[in-house]
Amino acid sequence: MALSSMLQTYFGKSAEYFTVIGAIATAYIAFRATSSVLNGLFTYFLSGMLGLSLNLKNAGSWAVVTGCTDGIGKAYAEQIAKRGINIVLISRTRSKLEELAKDIESRFKVQTRVIAADFTRPDIYDAISRELVGLDIGTLVNNVGMGYDFPEFFDQVENRNKLVLDMINCNSTSVAMMTGIVLPGMVAKKKGVIINISSAAGKKPTPLLSLYSGTKSFVDFFSRSLQHEYGPKGITVQVVLPYFVATKMSKIRNGSIFAPSPTTYVNSALNTVGLQSRTVGYWSHAIQDKVNMLLPLTLTTHFLMGARAKGLKKKVAKKE
Numbered sequence: 001m002a003l004s005s006m007l008q009t010y011f012g013k014s015a016e017y018f019t020v021i022g023a024i025a026t027a028y029i030a031f032r033a034t035s036s037v038l039n040g041l042f043t044y045f046l047s048g049m050l051g052l053s054l055n056l057k058n059a060g061s062w063a064v065v066t067g068c069t070d071g072i073g074k075a076y077a078e079q080i081a082k083r084g085i086n087i088v089l090i091s092r093t094r095s096k097l098e099e100l101a102k103d104i105e106s107r108f109k110v111q112t113r114v115i116a117a118d119f120t121r122p123d124i125y126d127a128i129s130r131e132l133v134g135l136d137i138g139t140l141v142n143n144v145g146m147g148y149d150f151p152e153f154f155d156q157v158e159n160r161n162k163l164v165l166d167m168i169n170c171n172s173t174s175v176a177m178m179t180g181i182v183l184p185g186m187v188a189k190k191k192g193v194i195i196n197i198s199s200a201a202g203k204k205p206t207p208l209l210s211l212y213s214g215t216k217s218f219v220d221f222f223s224r225s226l227q228h229e230y231g232p233k234g235i236t237v238q239v240v241l242p243y244f245v246a247t248k249m250s251k252i253r254n255g256s257i258f259a260p261s262p263t264t265y266v267n268s269a270l271n272t273v274g275l276q277s278r279t280v281g282y283w284s285h286a287i288q289d290k291v292n293m294l295l296p297l298t299l300t301t302h303f304l305m306g307a308r309a310k311g312l313k314k315k316v317a318k319k320e
């Protein structure tokens with residue numbers, strides 16, 4: 001029996017209303033799906049090819065990148081330097097910083113400065129501020145971040161009290177403090193770009209990564225609020241919310257379609273600056289995001305319980 005005559009049988013005259021509502025809902029879903037695909041194609045493919053993203057060099061001759069000696073931060077430092085912008089490199093390990101600075105200077109013919117600072121400490125910002133005085137800072141990338149060794153119930157996290165303070169300082173305090181240091185100069189020039197690296201775990205509550213998720217949602221809300229405060233003053237604030245990228249933190253060695261290498265990821269994310277104030281940064285992450293946002297948290301918990309079991313097994317093996 002055709003659907004319309006089935007509806008006629010069961011609902012009589014009101015079947016017509018259901019048919020109209022169904023047609024409207026189908027058209028709406030088709031419209032949303034098409035516009036979402038077109039938007040993705042434009043953002044992640046066309047904008048890069050056509051060079052539509054913001055020219056960071058116009059914002060100022062220096063950029064500052066935190067957590068820059070590895071992974072996503074290193075890729076930002078390299079790709080911003082490739083655009084002819086001088087870089088202030090801030091990370092924990094001085095030897096790694098000096099090596100990276102040399103490499104960036106010789107490959108991209110730009111100037112660098114290095115600042116060794118541990119972002120788990122809240123007392124580092126006066127020294128950082130002094131080092132940045134007099135530089136024409138156009139771009140700040142707040143990338144530094146730390147996560148759990150593996151997903152875990154909050155009460156069972158090892159060294160929990162220390163981890164709480166370290167993670168809040170490293171993932172959240174750093175973003176607000178570094179922003180506070182560079183903003184006055186940007187406001188005075190009426191231009192600047194601030195890129196804050198959050199996480200997909202900051203977009204949706206993430207059981208067994210509760211502390212990490214909380215610190216990253218701070219980055220998301222802080223950035224979106226700032227964009228409204230300072231967008232009208234000529235400053236672009238972008239929050240980036242990646243899914244997996246192949247780095248030390250994710251413990252994924254090789255890039256793949258769903259967990260790209262940091263270089264592939266950042267190349268894509270940089271092409272969205274000025275076009276998207278909130279982005280997952282990469283086409284396959286946009287697909288993952290559509291699915292993830294539909295999943296109930298019970299299912300997320302189920303997946304992360306699996307990762308927890310593996311993490312615990314490795315921990316035991318390490319001890320033996």
Ligand SMILES: NC(=O)c1ccc[n+]([C@@H]2O[C@H](COP(=O)([O-])OP(=O)(O)OC[C@H]3O[C@@H](n4cnc5c(N)ncnc54)[C@H](OP(=O)(O)O)[C@@H]3O)[C@@H](O)[C@H]2O)c1
Nearest residue numbers: 067069070071072092093118119145199244245247249250
């Ligand atoms: N990778 C992912 O799948 C993923 C997904 C979503 C969000 N993110 C976010 O992306 C950002 C970068 O992550 P990543 O995967 O690229 O990390 P990563 O490969 O582990 O690199 C972290 C970088 O930050 C530095 N760093 C770590 N702790 C520091 C501290 N306390 N003080 C100063 N520097 C510190 C490290 O320097 P040293 O080498 O000296 O330790 C290193 O340069 C983080 O905010 C993370 O939360 C990552």
